[in-house]
Amino acid sequence: MRITTVGDPVLRERAAEVSLEELRTPELQRLIDELIETRRQAGGAGLAASQVSVLKRIAVVEVDDATRRRYPYKPPFPLTVIVNPVLEPLSGETLLINEGCLSVPGLRGDVERYARVLVQYFDRNGARREVVVDGLTAGTFQHEVDHLDGVLFLDRADPRSLSTWEQFERHHMARFLERIGPYT
Ligand code: ZN
Numbered sequence: 001m002r003i004t005t006v007g008d009p010v011l012r013e014r015a016a017e018v019s020l021e022e023l024r025t026p027e028l029q030r031l032i033d034e035l036i037e038t039r040r041q042a043g044g045a046g047l048a049a050s051q052v053s054v055l056k057r058i059a060v061v062e063v064d065d066a067t068r069r070r071y072p073y074k075p076p077f078p079l080t081v082i083v084n085p086v087l088e089p090l091s092g093e094t095l096l097i098n099e100g101c102l103s104v105p106g107l108r109g110d111v112e113r114y115a116r117v118l119v120q121y122f123d124r125n126g127a128r129r130e131v132v133v134d135g136l137t138a139g140t141f142q143h144e145v146d147h148l149d150g151v152l153f154l155d156r157a158d159p160r161s162l163s164t165w166e167q168f169e170r171h172h173m174a175r176f177l178e179r180i181g182p183y184t
Pocket residue numbers: 100101102103143147
């Protein structure tokens with residue numbers, strides 16, 4: 001599927017809740033397969049349906065070898081399909097994470113994220129699930145759920161922290177890795 005980019009109004013819409021009946025349809029199951037495949041090819045840490053222009057509250061998170069070519073410091077995380085996710089911060093502690101986004105080619109920036117969150121969601125079979133995630137993984141889940149609300153990391157980033165990937169690696173990466181060391 002084609003990943004759309006910043007400026008496309010679809011990225012600014014709130015995605016709709018998915019009913020369990022709808023989730024069982026071949027169309028939605030195919031959409032989930034395509035999200036998984038598209039994320040694997042693009043190599044991000046996650047992909048929300050909004051990014052492929054489908055306004056349903058579905059996202060995939062996975063940190064595999066393809067992800068780690070883009071973000072070498074992210075801890076591995078197994079494929080997780082989240083439907084109608086709800087996030088709850090488990091403490092007020094936050095973490096300044098330098099993020100990128102497949103829908104914002106070329107740019108990265110610092111975003112303050114909750115360090116530990118409870119994620120309640122339905123899996124692709126409609127079973128109710130929950131997981132507690134922390135550190136960079138918690139940041140990834142917050143980034144994906146933001147997409148489902150029409151929010152991009154650019155909205156939350158300190159504009160003065162924005163950089164190209166090249167300049168990030170040249171000037172900012174060492175300090176960032178030091179800062180997030182305990183979470184990798
Ligand atoms: Zn994104």
